[in-house]
Amino acid sequence: MTAPVLQSKPVTLFVCTTCKRPLPGLASMAAAATAKTGVPPYDTPGHDFAAALAARFLAPDTIMVEPVECLSVCKRPLTIALSGGGRFGYVIGDLDPAKHLEDVVAGTKSYAATADGLVPWRERPLPFRKGVIARIPPIGFKQPEKSA
């Protein structure tokens, strides 16, 4: 597989830093901690995930990684969003930083390689297919009329 050719129009990969990731493996410990200290059984891995991703997109890539507070999804942590340069914007959730770093890198590069943000379904990493939450058409988008 050849590397996707990046388009010149930049892409921003937003990473939610407020997403709370439940920690089932720590459930009993956390439950104990909650009872005593009010610390709930989750962490917020967004900042670290954003930093790990940013380290993968160095110049001359036209991909910027931006940590942001809340993408209003909340129920499907960790959540990211992709947008930029007249492309459809995508929101993707259910991401596990420990498992999906390479998938997010690959998926973002494929996205950046498109002019409209529409990566063919089969070319999307599995977490991008399963985790898609919504998309927003680019500004000025008009649905093309179907040919007869």
Added chain:
Amino acid sequence: MTAPVLQSKPVTLFVCTTCKRPLPGLASMAAAATAKTGVPPYDTPGHDFAAALAARFLAPDTIMVEPVECLSVCKRPLTIALSGGGRFGYVIGDLDPAKHLEDVVAGTKSYAATADGLVPWRERPLPFRKGVIARIPPIGFKQPEKSA
């Protein structure tokens, strides 16, 4: 309550035309129809809803209504998206065209009255609060640093 003052930068209200609305009231009839003709128990009210909304946003409003095919939500019909002019983009679902037309009109006007798309929570119509699916920061957005 005074009418929101619209900002000059235009807003697009995208309305999904592929959203399938289940028809529970027709379930038994539809189930029978499905068995015989393959017609499933749903309709797709997006086109009609878009037309009803478009009739409410006439010049000089800076709000355009655009029917679009699929916002990739699907599980929470009917779905709309709002974006434009450097604002946060919002995706909102669970809308019932028969009940929520006025709410969508009011919510869209409030959105259009902001420069950044961030309508205060209490000023959002109830279906916009309950139905929010995701938001995407505007292009070029950087999270402001918190003051100490």
